[in-house]
Amino acid sequence: MASITASYPWTTAPLIAGAPMRLISGPSMVHAISSAGGIGFLAAGTDVSTLPENLSTFQSLLSASPIPGAPSDVLPIGVGFIVWGADLTLATKALSELPLPPAAVWLFAPSSSSELNSWASGIRSATKNKSKIWVQVSCIADAIDALKVAQPDVFIIQGADAGGHGRYASAGLISLIPELVDAVRLYCVTNGVGVPGFIAAGGIADERGVNAVLALGADGAALGTRFLAAEEAVIRKGYQDAVLRAVDGGNSTVRTDVYDKLRGTVGWPEGYGGRGVVNLSYADALQGISFEENEKLYKLAEGAGDKGWEEGNARMTTYAGTAVGLVKTVAKAGDIVKELRGEIVVKRI
Ligand SMILES: Cc1cc2nc3c(=O)[nH]c(=O)nc-3n(C[C@H](O)[C@H](O)[C@H](O)COP(=O)(O)O)c2cc1C
Structure with missing residues (x-):
């Protein structure tokens, strides 16, 4: 498979994603993350009503400060939805009215397989297949189910350490990544379908965590907690x-x-x-x-x-x-992305 960064041409390997955090991941933070060669996700969460305004603010930021390498047919960011609570009709309306759809849509916590199926197909049709579908899962059973009903382009593998919501019954990334990657690959080979990308999330806060998840089989890392201490986070x-x-x-x-x-x-x-x-x-x-x-x-x-x-x-x-415990300083979101890729060296004792 081609490197995951090839699908998001403004990004630099290893791919660093800013997780969508409801109310916290706003336009400035996602612009800063994507400008630094990562991919920032705006958080629609369960309330799609704020999405049009956030997308329009992002587009203004992008016009004022374009992101080199951004493709001409998608916005160089993603949007995250909490599937069980968000309104699919409003979501697809907001996305289809955009001049450019987001490069990726992150789906999390469906209440059923059929709901995930409706969201994946609804988003694909609203964005004319331009937005890649990322699905966050925290166990093998959910991943196999998602393959059957949503054919994700990317899995976000969410480990037990993750901040915010996740499954109580989940494993740490050190066992979850290799088992999930193997199971998904086996399913894809057996069924003759393409293998998705894999992004790890949960407990990663510095370059050491990123290197660890790459060694375990992920293509990149998604972070929430570390970005709570970004200057651009919308946070008290x-x-x-x-x-x-x-x-x-x-x-x-x-x-x-x-x-x-x-x-x-x-x-x-x-x-x-x-x-x-x-x-x-x-x-x-x-x-x-x-x-x-x-x-x-x-x-x-x-x-x-x-x-x-x-x-x-x-x-x-x-x-x-x-x-x-690894989050000790407030920093610009773009610098956090560069630290995670090892381009800014952090002095440790
Ligand atoms: C404050 C906060 C809010 C979050 N909100 C969302 C959300 O709206 N949608 C979502 O899919 N995940 C949400 N998450 C979970 C993240 O997607 C991700 O799994 C998690 O942040 C990764 O672990 P980390 O916090 O250790 O980096 C949130 C996480 C945090 C810390």
């Missing part, structure tokens, strides 16, 4: 500071539904939870405080602005992965 200072402060992510983060319930972001398919930094909201839930009391305290924290993330008193949701 309190949230960003909490990410910078957190260390020892296996201890300091947890995958749970406590934060979803408190924020009212419910409706995820069975088996999904959100990994975030452990704080008083989670600790109180664990201690058996009533939901009503916990929610009352959460609303008070929400009203307190950045203080809701204050050290020792934090209650606000801080979705982030186990790599939080």
Whole structure:
């Protein structure tokens, strides 16, 4: 198979993707990531209503600061949808009305195989097959199912360490990547279909992580948590500071539904939870405080602005992965991409 970067000609190997993070991955960040030779994903998430405005802001940024190597028939970015909660009709309308569709569309967390099938075919037809379909999966069964119903161009292999939502039942990348790559290759050879690309996600925060996933069989890496500390991220200072402060992510983060319930972001398919930094909201839930009391305290924290993330008193949701301990500085998103490719050397002790 041709190198994955050949399909996204403005990119440089190894391919670095900025994961779509709902509300956080906005036009400036995706422009910066793609300008540095990666691929930034705008996050539509479950709410497609903000997508047209975000795409139009991106197009203005692109006109003011073109990205060398960008093809003439697609935008040099992707768009991510959380399939179970997003409106396919609105999504296809927004994409078909664009002068240029995004180079890639990232689909995550369908509530059924038939829903994934409708999204993949709906997007392909709305974009006249110009947008490549990326599907994020965290187990072999979901990957084989996706091959049957959506024929993804790229799999994002999401490991257990990933920040934000993912399956509770998932493995670390060190075993997940090689097993998933082998299983997908076998399916493709047996069924005479092309082998998709593979991008790893979950716990990668520096060049060492990127090199590790390449060694395991991935073609590139997608990151969320590291980009929470990008200058261009749309994020409260309190949230960003909490990410910078957190260390020892296996201890300091947890995958749970406590934060979803408190924020009212419910409706995820069975088996999904959100990994975030452990704080008083989670600790109180664990201690058996009533939901009503916990929610009352959460609303008070929400009203307190950045203080809701204050050290020792934090209650606000801080979705982030186990790599939080490797995120120590705020940097420009483009420099993060270059660091990940080893072009900017970071001094370590
Ligand atoms: C704050 C945050 C928000 C996220 N939002 C989304 C989202 O809207 N859609 C999606 O497909 N994945 C989302 N994810 C998960 C990412 O796609 C990806 O799997 C994850 O960030 C990779 O792990 P890492 O955080 O260790 O880099 C989010 C992750 C984080 C940290």
